[in-house]
Structure formats: structure tokens, C-alpha cells
Amino acid sequence: MRNIFSSHHSNTSSSSPSVSSHTSPINQYTFSQSLMEENIEIAEALINKWNPQGSAYTTVSYLFTDDRKEAKEFLKSIKDLQKAMHFLVTEQSTTSEKLINAQNLMQKAMKRLEKEFYQILSTNRAQLDPESISGRSSHASDLSRTSTSDFEDEIQSEDEIQSASDSISEVEQASTVAMSDLRSIAECMISAGYGKECVRIYNIIRKSIVDEGLYKLGVERLTSNQILKLDWEVLDFKIKNWVGAVKIAVKTLFQGERILVDYVFANSDSIRESCFTEITKEGANYLFSFPEFVAKGKKTPEKMFRILDLYDAISELWPEIESIFSFESTSSIRTQAVSSLIRLGDAVRSMLTDFEAAIQKDSSKAPVPGGGIHPLTRYVMNYICFLSDYTAILSDITADWPLPEQTSLPDSYFEGSDIDDFSTSNIALRFAWLVLVLLCKLDGKTELLKDVSLSYLFLANNLQYVITKVRSSNLKFLLGEDWISKHEIKVKQYCSNYERMAWSKVLSSLPEDSTAMLSREEAKQYFQIFNAAFETAYRTQSTWVVSDGKLRDDIKVSICKKLVPAYQQFYDKYRVTVRDERNFQSLVRFNPDDLGNYLSDLFYGNGISGSSSRGSHSR
Template sequence: MRSIFFKSSSPSRAIIPPPSPSRSFSESLMDENIDLAESLITEWDSNVSSYCKIIPLFHGDRTEAKQYLRSVRDLQSAMQFLVIRDSASDQLVRAQNLMQMAMKRLEKEFHQILLDNREHLDLESVSVSTSSTRSSAARSSVSDLEDDESDEEFRVASRSISEVEIISTVAMADLKAIADCMISSGYAKECMKIYTIVRKSIIDEALSHLGVERLNLSQVQKMDWEVVELKIMTWLNAVKIALKTLFYRERILCDSVFPASVPIGESCFAEISGESAMSLLGFPELVAKCKKSPEKMFRTLDLYEAISDHWPEIESIFSFESTSAVRTQAINSLIKLGEAVRAMLTDFEMAIQKDSSKKAFPGGGVLPLTRYVMNYISFLADYSGILADIVADWPLVLQSPLPESYFGSPESDDSPITVRIAWLILVLLCKLDGKAELYNDVALSYLFLANNLHYVVVKVRTSNLKLLLGDGWVTSNESKAKQYASNYVRMGWSKVFASLPEIPTAEIPPEQARDRFKKFNAAFEETYRKQKAWIVPDPKLRDEIKVSLAQKLVSAYKDFFERNRVGSESFVRYTPDDLGNYLSDLLYGSGGGGSVSSSALSCDWPGRPGR
């Protein structure tokens, strides 16, 4: 009886506890995951299947790609389970080998998608990363592994967007899915390497097609300015496209492919774009470091304006800490360009002051110096916004401030750029005062001043200079120019006026009348011959002077003529109409029409603004 109720157990049964249902189930599940993963991974192993060498995994409706990524994810879960339970198991080694095989396949797919879609990923659709269009198209890709029932929604969306947009959005979603899988599997480094190599080559190639070259300071300094200017024009076009399209979309693409890992996306973007962006934004600094001269001013301002206008894009696109060097380069270029502009403004002022011509300009016309300086300054006014930034912290040092009367009204703008421009014009006007002293004839010196100041006023009135200097400046200097013209009439024709009686309508003896006619004839002919070569190039000013002269001279002569011609016919050479005709031929200059040949340009003065 005892033997029946107390039957001894075998030693093995006494030591080993009953099997754990939960442990067996977990192990079985992991084994099953590994078996399923092995089946699919080896099926797409190019070393095993020649079919896989030709057909990509990511094609068609992505059904197999979804299964493949799900298998990799399950394989990773199995590996994590095995590491905890038995890190030395054969199953773990098997799983690791399968994972390496899967990663090689995904690397190949990732690389091929990048190459096949290099053009599509550079299109406008890339920038619409959050649009409903992209969301709909992406549903057909592996980025949404759980949603397999949106075919109808996708077809509806497809009808409203282009085929290329679909391709690009699907490609981005495929890249994102592969990147997520590789990164979560511990293969981030391999993923980043493939991505950066392919995308960097695309960026470099695109910039090359835009004409961007990687130059150093020595190369730029050895170039003729004409060559540098062409490269600046190319750069101005390229930087706009690069920042608004190329780098902008590359940043969006990085953000789209690596949304789950910002540091990885940041690192990829910095590696892809950093070097080329530094080179692109460093070119203006090279130009700024070259030899300065006035004709380089406007291209230098163009460069400054381009960087300044695109600063919001630069700051936004290259906002990462890893791309801070790009922002720094842009700022350095602005600083160097600003320094170059200030140096050229100083040189320009000195060139005006040092103009050494000691010969009076023929005919009292507008000096080439005046034309050049005012054309130059009017071009500067077109850049007033940029110049305001450049000279904001560069005050004009004067022994005494510019008088309020110079601006025409105390309410005039006295901003640094306005004061700087006003000062440059004042330097020119002072130089013109000195040039006027070269004339031996006072009347001709006044005509010279009238011509040149009138030219200055017209340039100010008809350009953006008026916005800087104000109406008061124009009115004040216009009045001064008219006063110079009035002084010319008074001084230039004083002998002729003096030959007529103080009261032309007064009756005088015939002998005195004949003597007056003789004196008038001699004075008029002498003055006419002397002033035949004098010139007023501006038609409006010329007509105003002639009208003023005719009103005074012809009117007085007519009164005298009509009162005293009887008995003095043999001494009368000119009727009032004759006088008017002679006056109408004046102030055109000996060259006919007041044109000035290019040979009259001072050889010491730089050429016209190259803009």
C-alpha cells in the first residue's frame, strides 16, 4: 500500500520544474519571426536570386517592401529578446547575419532610389512637404505600413496632381521608410553615408551648372575687372536660385527623410550643403578684398544687396548649429563688402578733390567731371537703402556741420546717407567754384557755373537723389543756378547795354543818335563774336537765358531804334528783328549744338560708372 501511494519519481523529474507556458510561447514566437524574416530576406538576397539583381524591392504597390520592412522590424525584436535571454545563442548569430543581409539590401535600395529620383527630388513638389497632395500620394508607399485600404483615396488625389509630383512624394516616403528602418536597426552611419554622397554630388553639380566656381583670393585678384564683373553677374543669378530653390529644397528633403532623428538630418544637411554654401557665400568676400576703384562700386553694392536681401533665407535654411559657419560666412562677406564700399566712397571723394585740370573748359559748358560725378551719385541714390546700412555707423567727420541752408529747409532729412550724398555734391560744387576762376572772362565764369549747377539740379530732380535731398535742396540750388545765368546776362552784355541811352524812348539829337548806333554796333559785334563759341547744352536753360536777354536787350534796342532811326539810316546795321535772329543763334558753341568730344575728358579721371 505504501508503495502505491508513495511511488518515487525519477531523478530528472525531481530536478526540472514543469515547462513555463509563457517562456515557450515567447521563444516560439521569436523563432517564428526569425524563420519568416529569413525566408523573405534570403528571397531578396542578390547573391541567392538573380531576379533580385534586376527588380527593385520598392516597386509597384510596395506590398513586398512593406512585408520586408515588417520582417526586419520583427527580426530586430527577436534579436533584442535573444540578447536578454541568451546572448551566446546560435539563434542570435543567425539573426545578426540575417540583419546584415537585410541592411545590405536596404542600402542598395536606398542608393538606387536616390539615383533614380535625383531629378524628381529637386522639383517644386519637394518643397510642399506638408501638403495634402503629398499626404495622399505617400499613402501608397511604405511610410504608412498600417494603411492598406486607401487606394481609392490615392486615385482621387492622383487625378489632381502631376505624375512627377506623385513620383517625388512616393520616392521621399520610400527613403524615409528605409532610413527609419536602418537607423532603428543601428545602421544610421551607413544610411547617412549613402545619402550624403549622392545628394552632395547633386548639389555640387547643380551649382556647377549655374556657373558657380570655387575660387580663391589669388585667382580673383589676378583676373581683369571685366572678367570678375561677368562672374559677379553669374553669381547674382546663381545665389538667388541656390538659396530659394536648391538649398531650401535640400533642407526640406533632409527634414522629410529623417523626421524621426533631427540630429541625423542636421548632420546630413550640413555635410551635403555646408561646403558648397560656404564657397558660394564666400565669393563676395573675395571680390571685396580685391583692389578698390570707383567703377567697382556698383557691382560691390549688388553683391551686398543680394546677401542682405537673402539673409532671411540664409538664416532659416542654415539655422542648425552645425551650419553656423555658413551664416558666419555671409556676415563676414557683408562686413568686407561694407568696408570696400566705404573705402571706395572715400576714394571717390578724394578723386573729386584732387582733380588737377588747370585749363578752363571751352565755351563754359558742363564739365565731364560734373557729368561723371552726378551720374555716379545718382546711381548711388538707387542703392540708398543698402548704403544707409553701410554708412549708418560711419559718421561723416566735418570741421563744421553742413549749413541748414544747403538743404533748403531745417526739416530736411539729416540721416547719415543723406548727409554723405549732400557732402559729395558739395565737394563737387566747391571744385566747380575753383574751376570757374580759371576763366579770364567773368561772364563766361558765370555761364559755366550756371551750366554746371543746372546740370546738378536736373540730375537731382530726375533721380532718387530728390528723395534724399528733398524739394528744398532742389529749389534753393535751382534759384542759385538762375542767379548765375542772370549774372551772365548782366556781365556778358554790359557793354551792349551801356551803348544805349539810359532812357531808350527819350528823344536825343541826331548826332548823338548816330554816335549811339555806332557804339551799339561795335559793342554788339564784339560781344557776339566773343560769345559765338560759348555754349549752354541744356535746351531749357538756353531758351530761358535767350528769353531773358531778348526781353532786356531787344526791347530796349527796339525803343531806341524806333525813336531815333530817322536821319540815322546809314548808321543802322540791325533792325530789332535782326537782333533777335542773331541772339537765337548764340549759346550753341562752335561745335554746333554744344556736343563735347570724348577727347575732352580728363585723362586723370576714371571712366564712367560701369553699371
């Protein structure tokens, strides 16, 4: 008799028709009793007609599908039957047989509504799938504001549905009707005290949809130990799949379920919460625990970017997660998402620390051939450039993570730039520090090079590579133009030092005083010294490398400007003097144009090419 004492309905006196003040108590009782008995008779006829255990027709047909007008009357009859039962229970003179009959009718009616509720949920899976519902959330919100206090007003006529659905698609129209019917049935059953049966059906069907949705998204239910044992290639694939899946799961699957449950059980906060929790809690908790399991694994450099992808996905979705799982009973889901964020953040900070330590501990002893780009430079700069694509995420992760005191950057590092810009940007300071650690390490690598001039070329090459990578990535905005300009000046200084060290002997092989007159023997001696010095410099540097095309050209032009005019002057002045020498061709091996040809072959790392054939003896 659970429905009789439902607190959702008004007292019998308020629901009974008004009676004239002149009507006697006996007449009033007779009139009310007659009206209630008539209500029971009307309800009995309609309920028995649609009794699930009745005729074969009612067994295979459905009220809300076949006759919406009669469905409206069916719900009204249940409401009238409920009023009659309240009246009967308050009248002590009423026979128990009438009350028992009314209760039996209510049970039959609830059986029919159970069947109708199940049929609507199961046959409208496509129309009520989370994607369709989440895509029309604004319309669902409008529906949820519709008053459903009167069951007889809940089942809309076809004209009303068509009028309300002119601006939406056919699928949306079908889902609108299904959602409206579900809400009508749910409120009727809950009001009659049969909410438990309604909730059971709803939870079974909708939970299967959530579980199926997660399965189709590739969300596997692996334990922490299983994830830790996966090869990186397999785990990498699963992480990429998860990043795509979580966005769909939150914005479509869970969002759609929240919209649907909020609408169907709009009049009961406790039922809305219990249903949504039952449907989503298990799947959502596993979904958001996956990143935490990954973060517990071995922290290697290649995992950094996947960890950041996981962090980015959760942090980006956090407003939706907080809104969708706002119930107290789903707080564990929010807690799990936050826990994963914390774990991922810890993993990133740990990997950044390990990355810096790896740069400082690099112990490679093999000198780079030709003073080219060191493998450490390529690796570190490529890694940092990729990291700079995650600036916003890293800023969040490192916001409350101060740099250790021993890694404070020296003021000279920011000479000519605004250090305050770095001090207000923790992440910019960290990137600047990582680059400085690399440059300091490269400076130590010059000890492996025996030629001092090659050491300067090595530093120029590597610093130019660093600048190029900075300019072509987000590091440009983090480190700023002042940083770039300052380091470009350093490159020029390295190049100048290289030229001075590598070509000083060649330049000094020419007379210091260009106005002084030399004897034939002195001129011959200067030609011989110059030949030897130039050939030695060329032979030595023919295997050296300058990777950056512009830097390579700038260096060669700078050498030409210093060397060719000085040699041109000496050549023009004393070539005639030694022309009659028997070994003239070997004595004057180069004309000024030859020097430019030889220099143009430098810094490709190819060794001595056929350039020597360009000497004057072959012309």
C-alpha cells in the same frame, strides 16, 4: 549584434501579446517562444526571397519598385524579426544558433534595404532634384508631419498615394513616393543599428548633386589669389554670374536639400544635421567666401556698383541663409556670409571716402569750351545717380558710420529746407555732402575762365545739369523739393549775373534818357557805339554753350526783353533822322527783328554763323 540593443524599441514584455493571468509561466514562455520563432520563420522566407546574393531575379529587380505591397510586408517582417531578437537575447535558455540565424537574416535584410535606398536615390534624381523639392516645400512640410512610427503604415498603397496627390503634378507625385520610401528605409535601418550605412549612401549621392548644381551655376572654386589676379572685365563677369547663381543656390539648391534631409531623417536630429552639413558645407563655404575675396581686391570706382550688388544679394538672402543653415555644425557657413557682408561694407565705405577725395583733388586745368558742362560734373553726377539706386543698401552700410566733423554741412546749405530731415537720414546727408563738394569744386574752376560773365554762365550750366540729374533719379526723394527749389533760385541768380556782365555794355550804348532829343551827330554816334557793342557781344558769345534747352530759351528771352524794346524805341525815333546819310546801311546795321534773330543763334557753341547776313543791309 548592434541592432539588438537599440534604444528605440519597447521592452519585450510590452511588445509581447497579452497572456491570461491564469496561464502558467511555463505556458507563457512556450507561447511567446513559439510566436517569436514563427516571426523568424516568416521573416526568413521573405528576406531570403529578396536576398541580393540570391536569384538572378532579385539581383536585377527592386522590391519598392516592383511590389509595393510586398515592400510593406518586408518592412513589417524586419520589425517582427527585431522583436524576436530582443526576446531571444533576454531568454538565457535560448540557443545561440537561433540568435545567430536571426542576426544573419537581419544582415541580409539590411543589404537589401541598402540596395533599395541607393536605387531610389540614384534613379529618382530628376524627381528629387532640389528645384522640384524646394518648389513644393509646403507639401514636403505636410509630409514631414506624417507619423512613421510604424513601418507597416509607412509604405502607402497606390490608392492612398493617388488620393493624396490629386492636387499636385506627376513629378511631385513621383517625388512624394520616393521621399516616403526613403524615409521608411532610413528609419528601418537606423532602428536596426545600420544608420551608418544608410547615411553613407545618402551623403555620397546628395553631395554629388549639390556639387553638380554649383558647377552648372558657374560657381568656380578659385582661391583668393586667383581672384585678385583677374582682369576687371573677367572679374566683372564672374561677379554678375555669382549674383544670379547665389539666389538659385540658396533658394533652390540648399533649400531643397534641407527640406529633403529634414524629411528623410525626421526622427533623428543628429543624423539630419550631420548629413546636411556633410552635403552642403564645402560648397556653401566657398560660395559665400567669393564676395570676401572680391572685397579684398583693389578698390576702384568702377567696382563700387558690383560690390554693392554682392552686398545686396547676401543681405537679401540672409533670412534664408540663417534658416537653412541653422544647425550648430553649419555655423561656419553663417559666419562666412556675415564676414563677406562686413568686408563688402568696409570696401564700400572706403570707396565712398576715396570718391569724395577724388572730387576734391581734381586738378584738371583746361577750361570747358563755351562754359558748358564740365566732365567732372557729368562723371560725379552720373556716379551719384547710380549710387542713389542703392539707397537702402547704402543706408545699412553707413548706418553706424558718422560723417567726419570737417565735412559737416553748413546751415546755409539747407537754408529754406528742413535740416532735421537730413539729420535723421545719414545717407541723405552723405549724398547732399557729395553734391556740395562738387559744387564747391566747380566754383573753383571759374578761375580758369578769363571772362567773368562766362564764369556765371558756366556755373548756371553746371548747376542746372546737377538739378536735372537730381530730378530724374532717386536723389529727388533724398534731397527733397526744398533742395531743388533753392538751387533753382541759384541758377536764376547766376543767369542774372551773366546777363548783367555780358550785356551791360550793349544796353549802356543806348541813351539813358529815352525822352531826350539827340542831334543827328549824336544819333549817328549812338548807332555806331551800339553796333560795335552788339557785334562784340555776339562775336564773343557765339561760341558759348547752354546745354539745357529750357535754360537756353529762358536766357535768350530774358536778354530780348531787356535789349529789343530799348533798341526798338531808339531805332524808331532816330532811324529817319539818319536816313539820308551816305553810309546809312553800315550805320544802321540792325533793325529790332534782327536782334532777335541774332540772339536765337546764341548758346549752341557753333561760333559765328551766317546770322550776320540777316542785317538790314541784306534785306
